[in-house]
Amino acid sequence: MAEATPLYETYLRAPLRFERGEGVWLIAENGERYLDFAAGVAVNALGHAHPHLVEALKAQAEKVWHLSNLYEVPGQETLGERLTKATFADKVFFTNSGAEALECAIKTARRYHFSKGHPEKFHIITFEGAFHGRTLATIAAGGQAKYLEGFGPKAPGFDQVPFGDIEAVKAAITDNTAAILIEPVQGEGGIRTASNEFLRALRQICDDKGLLLILDEVQSGVGRTGKLFAHEWAGITPDIMAVAKGIGGGFPLGACLATADAASGMKAGTHGSTYGGNPLAMAVGNAVLDVILADGFLEHVRDVALVFRQGLAALHDRFPDVIEEIRGEGLMLGIKAKVPNAELLQAMRAEHVLGVPAGDNVIRLLPPLITTAEEAREGLSRIERAAERVHRAHEKQAAQA
Ligand SMILES: *Cc1c(COP(=O)(O)O)cnc(C)c1O
Secondary structure (H helix, E strand, O other), rough: OOOOOOOOOOOOOOOOOOEEEEEEEEEEOOOEEEEOOOOOHOOOOOOOOOOHHHHHHHHOOOOOOOOOOOOOHHHHHHHHHHHHHHHOOOOEEEOOHHHHHHHHHHHHHHHHHHHHHOOOOOOOEEEOOOOOOOOHHHHHHHOHHHHHHHOOOOOOOOOOOOOOHHHHHHHHHHOOOEEEOOOOOOOOOEEEOOHHHHHHHHHHHHHHHOOOEEOOOOOOOOOOOOOHHHHHHHHOOOEEEEEEEEHEEOOEEEEEEEEHHHHOOOOOOOOOOOOOOOOOHHHHHHHHHHOOOOOOOHHHHHHHHHHHHHHHHHHHHOOOOOEEEEEEEOEEEEEEEEEOHHHHHHHHOOOOOOOEOOOOOOOEOOOOOOOOOHHHHHHHHHHHHHHHHHHHHHHHHHHHO
């Protein structure tokens, strides 16, 4: 497969070629149907080929594709207004990706202190197991050696502490600290949820010390956990928040949201993006919100999440030799495997159900938010058969040993 590809060898791709999608299903070139509980790593929030999104994209494509930010873009104002109305934020900057939303968040926090006469406050406290993207700043923020190696000196100004350790956070604060950056639920790190108490304690520390709280809700946001944003479960609000993935439903779109005060340093000329807030992206982003903000939608997410939760708990009980733990919130779920996660993922693929590997030997289930209870049960029975396969294979191995 990989011998003669013109592509960079940066991805370990599964040998699957999908041609089209319908809701929670992906259809391969050979006609085989897969239940897509990966959803483009939490991107296809409304599944594939959602009629409302298709219509919005087509309608905009016939008007104007791109304008640049030299002019007013009405779709940005509409989407910005809707996002600020639905959240803590007063201000929005649109990007094309999660990493760019984080870059904007980091720059916003640094400029905030700079504009208040404290250019020395540019350090940001981050957490072990974090993932914030693949730009030079965001790999430094994520702090993972495997992503930093070979790319020159780590960008300065990121101080990492253990996830969930409030004393370590306090100890890491200096006169140079500008902000604390955290994913309310670590995605790539293995679906590790920050407790409500921990998030509240971070909010309190930020208030006490004049620091900004930055949340990375690129994966956990836009309805994924059963609230519009995951931090709502803790009853706190950040000063700055990075959003992407689900907000574009598959169209490249991200956003950095901030309070008016936090964004006050970002004056004309301090930041920009060629494509950020492009009319096509705005049309799709607005269409995504039409669905997610509709009455009862988040309730549906929470109901289906319960079906998953109960089904997975039963699988955990039945296959303790395959599944160690079930984690997560809403439709951001993790199966911590007892066997190598790749093995269980492979068995799932054989049953035509897709998940995403994560750190800490976890398989992420990130089904589209439109998944019905019936589709959830179908997926669960496929995962059950996959666990059965792995269980039997290990029994056989043990018998031969
Ligand atoms: C995916 C992800 C990012 C990076 O998003 P890109 O669009 O790949 O740049 C950042 N933070 C979190 C939590 C993510 O899950």
